[in-house]
Every structure is written in C-alpha cells, then in structure tokens.
Amino acid sequence: MKTIVNILAAFILLTNVAVAQVKWSVDPAHTNARFEVKHLGIAFVDGQFKKLDGNLESSTATDFNNAKINFNIDINSIDTRVEMRDNHLKSDDFFSAAKFPTMKLENAVLKGKKGKYKLTGDLTIRDVTKKVTFKVTQNNGIITDPWGKTRAGFTATTSINRFDYGINYADKLPSGVFAVAPEIQITVNVEVVKN
Template identity: 80%
Template sequence: MKTLLNILAIITLFTNAAVAQVNWTVDPAHTNARFEAKHLGIAFVDGQFKKLDGKVVTSSDNDFNNAKVNFNIDVNSIDTRVEMRDNHLKSDDFFSAEKFPTMKLANATLSGKNGKFTLTGDLTIRDVTKKVAFNVVQNNGIITDPWGKTRAGFTATTTINRFDYGINYADKLPSGVFAVAPEINITINVEITKD
C-alpha cells in the first residue's frame, strides 16, 4: 500500500509539473511594432503602432520553446510622423480603423532553441485572418532588472502581402510601379515581464 501511495505521489508531482504555467506580460513602454513599405519603387516609408498589449505563457520560467503568445495592436495608434498619411492609413483604403480598430496575433506558438525561434500564429488585419510565421531572436537571455522584475526581450520579423489582408489600395505610377508596394516588412521589438 505504501508503494502504491508513493507511486501516486510521484505521478501527481509530475502531472503538476507538466501543467505548470508561467505567465508573462508585454511591457508596452519597451515594446514597439514597426513596419515599412516601399514607396514609388524608390524608397521605404516606415511607421509604428504606439499602443499594444500581449501575453506569453511558458511551461517554465527559463525556456520559451512552445510558449503560447497573444498580441493586440491598436490600429488608431499608427504613427508615421505625418498626420495626413496616418489619417489615410486609418481610412478604408488601408486599415479601415473605425470598423476594425484592433489587429491581433492569436493562437501563436514559439518553437526553437538557443535563442532562435519561429513564431507561428493567426494574424488578423481588418476582417481577414491568415497564418503567419515570424523569425524570432531572443536578446541576451533572461535578466532581473534593477527593480527586481524578471525580463526577457525578443525581436520578431516577417514580411506579409497587404493584399492578402484586404488592404487593396493599388494606385500605380504610369510605369506600372505601385505607389505603395504590396509587401510590408514587420519588426516587433518586445520586452516581457514575468507576472
């Protein structure tokens, strides 16, 4: 009987360890979501979204492999340093921000090791959701900051085609070059803190 109880105790211990979760929160003061698109075929115009939030859930406090990630971006916080351009990007030609005020990355999983990962999840822009994969690099491991918080930092990059998400603005030059290229480069620099 004692052996059976010991076995049950060990199973319980391993089961609890297997379902343990560590929660992390995106630090919006030290996170930015940036984008750039080729303009008139000759240069890049960039911008950022200034308001965002997100959560990361890991199975341990020192390993991000198989982490679950969810991320929300406030479309109305777009900033390209030119108000007229920002307003155009918020219009129906692009993000239709009044109707679709939030972009989301949901059901995303981080997979990899040694600080190099792939983040794969469902990206929703406007009313279109598609699978997307980011290349992710963890920046210098996990630290304890001067105020006692546990932090980790990552840089994630990908390229999407905006036409895939219903952003169909398609003005062209007489040469046939798009005024705003379909390919959008995305970079997200993120710091997360352990809850």
C-alpha cells in the first residue's frame, strides 16, 4: 500500500511540475508602445504611449513558445510631442479616452521557436475587439541582470486599420488623400522580468 501511495504522490508532483507556469512582468521603465501614421500622404507622424503594464506566462524559464500574454495601455498617456495633437487624439474623433481609457491586448499566445514568433490575441481599442497578429523577435536571448533578475526582451510589430476599431476621423485633402491615413504601424519593445 505504501508503494502505491508513493507512486501516486510522485505522479501528482510530476503533473504539477508539468503544468507549472513561469510568470514574468512587463518592466514599464524599459518597455514602449509606439505608432506611426502617414500624414497628408507625404510624411509620417509618430508617437508613443507612456503608461502601460502587462504580464507573460511561459511553460519554462527558457522557452516562450505557447507563452500567454496580456497587455494594457493607458490612452491618456499618449505623447506625440505636440499637446494640441495629443488632445485631439484623446477626443471622440480618435480614441475617445474619457469613455475608453484603456487599450488592451488579451488572450494573446506566442507561437514559434529560435527567437522568431507570431503573437495572436484580442486587441481592444475603444469598444471594438478584433483578432490581431504581431511579428515578434526575441532580442538576444535571456539574461541575468547585474541585480540577479532574469530578463528577456522582445520587439513586436504589426499594422492595423484604425477604421476597424471605430476610429473614424476621415478628413481628406481636395485630392481625396486622407489627412490621417487609415493604416497604423505599431511597434512594441518589451522587456520582461521573471517574478
């Protein structure tokens, strides 16, 4: 009987180890979410969101395939270096930040190997949620920082059509070119720290 109990205990221990998740937190001091959009058809305007948070769960401390990711961005932290433009972007013409203060990426899963991944998840802007896929590169593996913490870094890129998310500002030049193009290029540089 003792042998059966020992075997059962070992099986339970191995099962718990197999499903254990390694938790990582986004380091907001070393993470940025940037965007770029064509203006008047001739130039690009870029900006960033200065406040964000998120977490990542991986199956091991060295393998990010199938890692789960959630990410939140504070819309009111938008910064394009021009206060009047930032206020316009927070208005109902664009993000409607008073009603929808947070942009979210939820239920996102990282798939790939050798530092090259695709991240697919539910992106919510305003009150619209759509599936989005990012191309992701892991930057230089996993390191131990000078303070003994384990860190990893990633760069994720995608493009979205803002009209798909209810950002319907549509002023045009007499030529028919949008003042602010529909397509938005997004780059997120993320540094995560193992908890």
